[in-house]
Amino acid sequence: MSPATITRLDLVLAAPEIFLLTATCVILLVDLFLEDSQRIVTFVLSLVALAGTAYVTALTGVDVRTVAWHGTYVADPVGNLLKVVAYGAVAVAFLYSFGYLQLRRLLKGEFFVLGLFALLGIMVLISANSLVTLYLGVELLALSLYAMVAFNRDSAVSAEAAIKYFVLGSIASGALLYGMSMIYGITGSLELGHVSQSVGALGPNQIGLLFGLAFIIVGVAFKFGAVPFHMWVPDVYHGAPTAVTLFLSSAPKLASFALAFRLLAEGLPGLHDGWQDMLILVALLSMALGNVVAIAQTNLKRMLAYSTISHVGFILMGILAGTSEGYQAALYYTITYVIMAIGGFGMIILLSRGGFEADRLEDFKGLNARSPWFAAVMLMLMFSMAGVPPFVGFWAKLAVIQAALNVGLLWLAIAAVIFSVIGAYYYLRVVKLMYFDEPSERRALQGSGAVKFVLSANGLAVLLLGLYPGLLLALCAAVLP
Amino acid sequence: MQADWPILSVLVWLPIAAGLLLLIIGERNVTAARWLALAASVATFLVSVVLWRDFDRAIAAMQFVEREPWIGAFNTWYYLGVDGISMPLIVLTAFITPLVVIAGWTVIEKRPAQYLAAFLILEGLMIGVFAALDAMLFYVLWEAMLIPMFVIIGVWGGPRRVYATVKFFLYTFLGSVLMLVALIYLYLQGGSYAIADLQAMPLTMREQVLVFTAFLLAFAVKVPMWPVHTWLPDAHVEAPTGGSVILAAIMLKMGGYGFLRFSLPIAPDASRELDWLIIALSLIAVVYIGLVALVQQDMKKLVAYSSIAHMGFVTLGAFAAFQIYANTGSLQGAAMGLDGAMVQMVSHGLISGALFFCIGVLYDRMHSRQIADYGGVINTMPVFGAFMVLFGMANAGLPGTSGFVGEFLVILAAFRADFWYAFLAATTLIFGAAYTLWLVKRVVFGPVGNDHVAQLTDLNGREYLVLGILAAAVLALGVYPAPLLDVMRPTIEQLVQQMMVTKV
Numbered sequence: 001m002s003p004a005t006i007t008r009l010d011l012v013l014a015a016p017e018i019f020l021l022t023a024t025c026v027i028l029l030v031d032l033f034l035e036d037s038q039r040i041v042t043f044v045l046s047l048v049a050l051a052g053t054a055y056v057t058a059l060t061g062v063d064v065r066t067v068a069w070h071g072t073y074v075a076d077p078v079g080n081l082l083k084v085v086a087y088g089a090v091a092v093a094f095l096y097s098f099g100y101l102q103l104r105r106l107l108k109g110e111f112f113v114l115g116l117f118a119l120l121g122i123m124v125l126i127s128a129n130s131l132v133t134l135y136l137g138v139e140l141l142a143l144s145l146y147a148m149v150a151f152n153r154d155s156a157v158s159a160e161a162a163i164k165y166f167v168l169g170s171i172a173s174g175a176l177l178y179g180m181s182m183i184y185g186i187t188g189s190l191e192l193g194h195v196s197q198s199v200g201a202l203g204p205n206q207i208g209l210l211f212g213l214a215f216i217i218v219g220v221a222f223k224f225g226a227v228p229f230h231m232w233v234p235d236v237y238h239g240a241p242t243a244v245t246l247f248l249s250s251a252p253k254l255a256s257f258a259l260a261f262r263l264l265a266e267g268l269p270g271l272h273d274g275w276q277d278m279l280i281l282v283a284l285l286s287m288a289l290g291n292v293v294a295i296a297q298t299n300l301k302r303m304l305a306y307s308t309i310s311h312v313g314f315i316l317m318g319i320l321a322g323t324s325e326g327y328q329a330a331l332y333y334t335i336t337y338v339i340m341a342i343g344g345f346g347m348i349i350l351l352s353r354g355g356f357e358a359d360r361l362e363d364f365k366g367l368n369a370r371s372p373w374f375a376a377v378m379l380m381l382m383f384s385m386a387g388v389p390p391f392v393g394f395w396a397k398l399a400v401i402q403a404a405l406n407v408g409l410l411w412l413a414i415a416a417v418i419f420s421v422i423g424a425y426y427y428l429r430v431v432k433l434m435y436f437d438e439p440s441e442r443r444a445l446q447g448s449g450a451v452k453f454v455l456s457a458n459g460l461a462v463l464l465l466g467l468y469p470g471l472l473l474a475l476c477a478a479v480l481p
Numbered sequence: 482m483q484a485d486w487p488i489l490s491v492l493v494w495l496p497i498a499a500g501l502l503l504l505i506i507g508e509r510n511v512t513a514a515r516w517l518a519l520a521a522s523v524a525t526f527l528v529s530v531v532l533w534r535d536f537d538r539a540i541a542a543m544q545f546v547e548r549e550p551w552i553g554a555f556n557t558w559y560y561l562g563v564d565g566i567s568m569p570l571i572v573l574t575a576f577i578t579p580l581v582v583i584a585g586w587t588v589i590e591k592r593p594a595q596y597l598a599a600f601l602i603l604e605g606l607m608i609g610v611f612a613a614l615d616a617m618l619f620y621v622l623w624e625a626m627l628i629p630m631f632v633i634i635g636v637w638g639g640p641r642r643v644y645a646t647v648k649f650f651l652y653t654f655l656g657s658v659l660m661l662v663a664l665i666y667l668y669l670q671g672g673s674y675a676i677a678d679l680q681a682m683p684l685t686m687r688e689q690v691l692v693f694t695a696f697l698l699a700f701a702v703k704v705p706m707w708p709v710h711t712w713l714p715d716a717h718v719e720a721p722t723g724g725s726v727i728l729a730a731i732m733l734k735m736g737g738y739g740f741l742r743f744s745l746p747i748a749p750d751a752s753r754e755l756d757w758l759i760i761a762l763s764l765i766a767v768v769y770i771g772l773v774a775l776v777q778q779d780m781k782k783l784v785a786y787s788s789i790a791h792m793g794f795v796t797l798g799a800f801a802a803f804q805i806y807a808n809t810g811s812l813q814g815a816a817m818g819l820d821g822a823m824v825q826m827v828s829h830g831l832i833s834g835a836l837f838f839c840i841g842v843l844y845d846r847m848h849s850r851q852i853a854d855y856g857g858v859i860n861t862m863p864v865f866g867a868f869m870v871l872f873g874m875a876n877a878g879l880p881g882t883s884g885f886v887g888e889f890l891v892i893l894a895a896f897r898a899d900f901w902y903a904f905l906a907a908t909t910l911i912f913g914a915a916y917t918l919w920l921v922k923r924v925v926f927g928p929v930g931n932d933h934v935a936q937l938t939d940l941n942g943r944e945y946l947v948l949g950i951l952a953a954a955v956l957a958l959g960v961y962p963a964p965l966l967d968v969m970r971p972t973i974e975q976l977v978q979q980m981m982v983t984k985v
Contacts, residue, residue, distance in 0.1 A: 368636075372507060372595070383628060388654075389621035398555070402665050412664070417658035426646055428631070436635040436643055470608055473554035 010068045013075040016057045017123050023049035024116040031109030039107045043098050046112040050091045050119075056449050067129055071191040074129035076283030078331070080262070082126045082254050089250040089338050090119050092454055094397035096342075097243035099448040100349050106152055106241065108165060108221055114248060115153075122255040128262055130190040131180040138176065138223065141255055145248060149240040152248055161239025168222070168232045176219025182212025183268075192267040196404075201269035204285060210274050217278045224256045224312045227285035237305035242352065243361060245289045245301055246345035248337045249308060256312075257334040260319050265327055267275065272322045279320035280412060287416055291423035303426060304344050307385060311337050315393035317416060318400040321407045324480055329399035332476040336396040336426045336465070343381045343458040350374065350447040350455055366439025374445060374452075377459030384462045386427040387420050392465040395473070487547050488532055489561040492571065493609040496525050496578070500601035502595050511593050513833045515586060518597035525604065527577035538569055538967050541975035542732035543614060543677075545566075551618070556666075557674050560615040563973030566741050566823065567611040569965060570734055573707045573830050574611070576954070578604040580947045581723040584838055585613075587943075588845055589637060589721070596637055602721060603629040607731050616664045617674045620657070623735070627653055630724065637721040645719035647802070647822030652712040656702030663695035667747070678748040681728040683984050687749035697759075703736030706796060707766045710789045716848070717785035725781065729788050730834035734826045737795040741819070745799065751802065753980075759800040760898075762949060763929025764905045766793030771912030775919070780843070780850045783920055784836045788875060790909060791829045797906060798822035805900035806981055814897050816970075816977045821890030823969050828875075828883035828958060835872045835951040839865070843924070844945050846937055852923050855856045861937040866925045868940075868948045871922040875955050877914040883958035 011018070012043030031042045041189060061419060067077040094112060096429040101107040118141050125137030146169065186208045187198035199209060237245050247341055264275050289311030297303035315337070318330030351358030351367075358364070368375040384391030397420060404413045445452075465472055499521030503514050537544055544563035551559040563571060581600055589596045606626040625731035627650055632647035669673050671682045684692065702709045713733075715724050721830035746750050752759075767790050773785035799822045809815075841866060844850055844856070859866030875882035878889075888909065895903040929935050940948065957964065 049951070061599075102702070106732070145491060151609055177563055263908065336881060368592075370594075372504070376504070379628075388628065389624045394621070395552075398661070401662065402555075402669065405665050406669055410662075413662050414659065417662055418655070421651060421655045425647070425651060426648060431631070432643055432647070436646075468551075470552040477554055 007068075009066075010073070013066060013068045014062050014073060014127070015060045016053050017120060017127070018408045019056045020049065020053045020116060020120050020123065020287075024113055024479060025054060026119065027109070028113045028115070031113065039102075039109060042109040042112050043094065046116060047091055049116060050087050050094075053086060054087045057087075067193070071193070072130040072133045073127050075127060077233045079113050079126045079258070081475065082258055082333075083123055085335055085338065085406065086119060086122050086126070086251045086254050089254070089342060090247070091113060092342055092458075093243070093247040093250055095454050096246055096349050096377075097452050099451060100241070100250040100352065103353070104152070104241070107379055109149065109242075111151060114144045114148050117151055118145065118148070118247070119251060119464045120272055122251055122258075125255045125262075126258040129192050131184060131192070131195070131267075132190050132433050134262060135173075135177060135180065137255070137415050138259065139173060139405060142173065145252065148244045148247065149236055151244055152201075152241045155239075155241075157239040158241065161236045165236045167234050169408060172222030172229065174220050175222070177382050179212045179215025179217075179219060182208060182215065183240070186212070192262060195267045196269060199210050200345035202270075204271055206272055209271060212266060213271050214278065216268075217282070218274060220256070220263065221282050222259050223259055224253075224316065225309055226282045226316060227289045230284075230286070230309050231287070233309055234302045234305040237308070238299060238301045241346050242301065242357065246342060246349065249304070249340045249341040249345060251333055253338055253341070254356065255331060257319075260316075261327060261331075264319065265322070269322070272338050276320045276322055277397065280409070283313045283316035283320060284412065284415060285341065286310060286316065287419040291419045293425075294426045295424065297426070298361055298431070299359055300348060300364070303361070306339070307423070307426070309421065311385070313419075314397060314416065316399050316405050317412065321409070323403060323407060325406060326400075328473075328476045328480045329396075329403040331480060332399050332473060333396040335472065335476070336392045339458065339465070340381055340393060343377070343455065343462065344385070346451065346455045346458060347374070347378050347381070348446060350451055353446055361430065362440070363431060364433045365437045367434040369439050374455065377455060378434060380459050380462050381430050382427040382430050384466065386424040387427065388424070390463070390466045392462050392469060394466060396471040398471070483608055484940060488528060489545050489563065489608075489612045490526060490547055491528055492575065493605050493612065495528070495605070495674060495769035496521055496601040496608075497605035498829055500598040500605070503598035504603065508592055508594050514597060515582075515593035518582050518601060519579065521601055522582050522604065523573075526575040526579055529572045532563070533968075535573050536563070536968060539971065541565070546614070550795055551615075555616040555617060555668070555674065556672065558615045560618060561612045561875075561911060563612055565969040566738065566834070566893075566976070569823070569827055569968060570611045570731075571608050571739060572677075573734070573827055574604060574607050574731050575814060577830065577834055579724065580834070580838070580950065583728070583943055584903040584947050585705070585721070585723045586842060588841075591896070596633070596723075599629040599633050603633070603727065607735075610735055614676050615674050616667070616676050616679060616743075619676070620661055620664060624654070624657060626732070630728070631745070633724045634716060634720045635706055638719040638722065640719075641715070642719040643692055647710045651718040652709070656699040656709070659695040660699035660792070665693045667692065676742065679743075679981065682747075684748065686750055686754070686985055689748040690985070693744055693748040693751035693755060696739065696748070696974070700736040700739035700744065701740065701762070704792045704796060705736065705789060705844045706762045706793070707770060707789070710766070710770070712735060713784050713789060714785040717788075718779060718781045722837060722844065724901065725841075726834045726852040729784070729837055730830040733792055734830060735820060737792065737826050739801070740796065740799050741822070741976065744754075746976060748984075748985055749980045750983050753803045756800040756803045760795050760902060763793040763797035764902065766790055767906055767909050768912070771909055771916065774916040775912065777916075778852055780840045780852055780895055780924070781837070782838065783852075783916060784833060787913070787916060788829065788833050790913065791825065791833070791876075794825045794891045794906065794909070795822045795829075797902070798825065798894055801891075801894050801898040801902060802977060802980060804902065805894060805976075806935060809897060812974065812977050812981070814894070815981070816973050817890055818894035818898070819973045819976060820966060820969065821894055823973070824883070824890060824958075824962060824965060825887030827965060828887045828955070829956050830960065831951055832872060832875045832884055835868075835948065835955065836876060838944075838947055838951065839869050839872060842940065842948075848950075852920065854922040854931070855934060857927045858934060858937065859925045860929050862939045864945065865940050865948075868952060869925050870921055871952055872955070875915045875959070877917045881959050883955050883962070885959055886962045906956065
């Protein structure tokens with residue numbers, strides 16, 4: 001088989017990506033001919049494109065791991081699950097964004113197109129089976145996100161955030177690429193399966209491999225936003241329009257998980273001892289710094305940014321266990337985190353009005369008096385993020401702690417639970433503001449029906465997935481045997 | 482006789498469902514909300530009476546067991562059941578909650594529906610904690626319980642409520658998370674979260690000590706034992722009356738229950754090895770906290786400290802059993818300490834609850850908890866004065882009241898363990914009487930203290946009902962504790978046997 005041939009299987013397996021790419025290009029074209037008042041067409045078409053991609057994924061999804069495109073592409077159950085969750089996350093992010101952008105005269109077709117391209121990057125990343133495909137996905141995702149962060153081009157804060165993100169992101173991409181080139185140079189292969197075999201043959205103490213691994217960890221940690229490569233997270237989360245922050249905190253986290261999983265678990269399992277030690281440090285620092293610094297924040301977006309950093313620490317704790325139980329736990333944690341983060345930023349969007357961003361903590365004062373239901377939703381989200389049962393966040397923490405304990409990392413598990421107690425303080429503060437303080441304004445919540453519906457569903461999901469976590473857990477276990 | 486309907490599930494979910502319904506009704510129809518809350522809590526109590534009636538007093542095994550798969554991935558079950566230790570505490574919970582609903586009938590003006598909903602949800606969760614036979618289910622309910630209490634203190638509490646409630650939450654949360662690590666550790670060793678399996682599991686001494694320490698942190702905070710008690714006076718002072726009552730009457734019992742259900746049977750060797758530590762901390766609580774109570778200016782704080790001292794008897798009675806067995810070789814003798822601990826828990830639930838109700842009655846009229854603001858209340862509130870004196874006597878351990886039975890059993894057991902334990906524990910008869918009677922003297926007796934006291938009105942029907950029911954319960958248990966002891970006996974005998982068999 002010459003390298004140029006493309007088989008039918010290749011096309012079938014990559015059909016979701018191909019469909020989404022085509023659809024996105026069509027949307028981009030259609031959008032050119034629309035007036036600003038007709039942007040709803042772009043919005044609806046984007047949702048249709050997502051639904052179509054989901055349908056194609058359902059049609060072509062595989063039950064067994066299949067490698068295609070000459071070893072550069074892999075289709076497997078875990079990839080399918082990640083993709084489907086990513087479609088959902090992007091769709092929900094679009095639903096939240098529409099009204100928000102409209103009120104701020106930011107409703108441009110490019111938002112949706114960029115979002116879809118970011119999703120395409122995520123999908124490429126998820127299905128990558130070679131270092132080059134991985135990098136391609138990382139860059140496609142990152143470039144789309146840079147542009148989205150700068151979406152409000154008249155805002156100096158957004159522009160600053162975007163530049164910061166771009167510069168730091170480029171350095172991280174460079175580090176990642178450099179690490180990949182080291183690995184490629186030593187193993188002589190780009191395909192992750194071959195890399196894994198060669199690394200196994202070379203043994204875990206090959207100094208060049210460890211050198212390359214260190215750079216790869218830098219890249220992965222940056223994409224996750226883990227300490228000490230977290231500096232961009234608070235500024236970007238704060239500076240970007242809330243709709244973009246919401247987008248940023250959801251689907252790309254799945255991509256980060258996929259990046260770590262494909263590179264470390266599938267590509268470099270032979271270096272597990274090496275990357276476990278590095279990730280232990282990164283995870284511990286993330287949990288510590290994220291939780292402690294979040295206490296000092298007065299801006300909810302910044303607070304949630306630091307909370308993200310601490311959650312990333314927990315996700316990494318699952319990954320670093322290096323067992324299939326650990327990967328399952330990390331996957332489960334990632335998915336639940338995405339659900340919680342979307343809800344948290346969705347609350348900010350719900351409370352925001354034209355010309356007013358409800359992103360300060362005080363804006364949540366007395367929410368219980370204004371809307372008991374949405375105060376309850378936020379309460380559930382906050383307690384879930386703090387890891388208090390019966391909400392879903394608790395089970396996620398339980399799963400990763402169990403994975404860490406199972407590989408003998410007792411002290412790391414104890415450190416994790418103690419930092420989660422420290423973290424509980426700032427989540428409690430939000431509850432305190434909503435319930436214990438009197439509102440500074442009594443206006444009823446505005447927010448469109450769609451936002452309210454999605455947010456209600458989101459809050460209920462946090463509760464129901466917490467009362468009956470078995471389903472999602474079993475799903476995570478099934479795709480990662 | 483076992484009922485053919487899931488009686489424990491009803492006890493757990495009926496109040497929670499009613500609470501959620503109340504949240505949906507909201508503040509639109511407050512009267513309906515109150516009656517719904519009362520109906521739900523009384524119905525729950527009636528179901529608990531059925532539980533009491535149908536409970537088989539001859540066996541130690543778990544009864545009314547329900548077991549359904551819950552989370553396959555963690556091998557966790559929705560596994561409920563009661564024995565002689567948990568059943569009385571469930572009945573106590575179901576007994577106190579309607580009284581709290583009645584006591585808050587007109588007093589709570591700010592969002593009454595949410596207030597009642599919080600208490601009903603809390604009730605369901607607390608009953609679940611006592612009924613859970615799966616450690617993970619237990620932990621989930623144990624933590625979930627903090628949420629309504631956090632809201633209750635924070636929304637309806639006093640001026641420093643935010644500080645108090647955050648302190649309460651973080652203290653208990655910190656204590657419990659290490660228990661979570663211990664539970665996961667045990668699960669990974671044995672592959673099951675069922676409490677019975679954990680109890681049967683062999684563990685090395687080192688493992689037991691670690692597990693015991695983790696449990697100790699969780700339960701000691703909850704009891705609370707000296708020196709991790711400092712959250713309690715703050716929480717009590719700031720909580721609304723109903724919150725204080727539930728906190729003192731039920732929530733503190735969970736610490737004692739945890740020791741009996743987890744620490745002693747799961748880590749018996751570590752418990753025996755470290756019993757000196759618990760006994761020392763208990764005696765410090767009894768003596769030192771008793772002295773601290775003596776100097777309090779705030780009525781609620783005084784009762785809060787008195788609670789800590791009284792809960793010291795619970796831990797003392799439970800952990801004195803090892804030395805009694807070592808000294809006398811008699812399992813019956815060792816069981817006496819545990820009997821005393823259990824009776825003390827139930828009795829303290831009634832008495833401390835009643836005292837907080839009494840303070841609530843005064844506070845509703847005067848909006849002050851300072852002892853100095855009162856004096857000669859009996860002149861204007863004779864009926865109230867009589868109740869206050871009765872509960873004060875009960876708190877001091879006067880024979881004929883329930884307070885006497887528990888303290889007497891524990892002191893008697895302590896004598897068999899070590900004379901000095903009994904000597905120090907018996908100081909409570911002096912200190913307890915001193916701070917309680919002095920409180921009663923300063924508040925109730927004497928000439929009318931000031932104009933505000935002169936204008937007080939005596940109990941209304943609602944308050945009379947609540948205090949009357951509690952007084953009857955305190956006296957009944959004091960005069961005739963045998964039914965309670967009968968219910969517990971087989972379970973406690975089995976527990977003592979478990980404790981004395983090494984697991985190493």
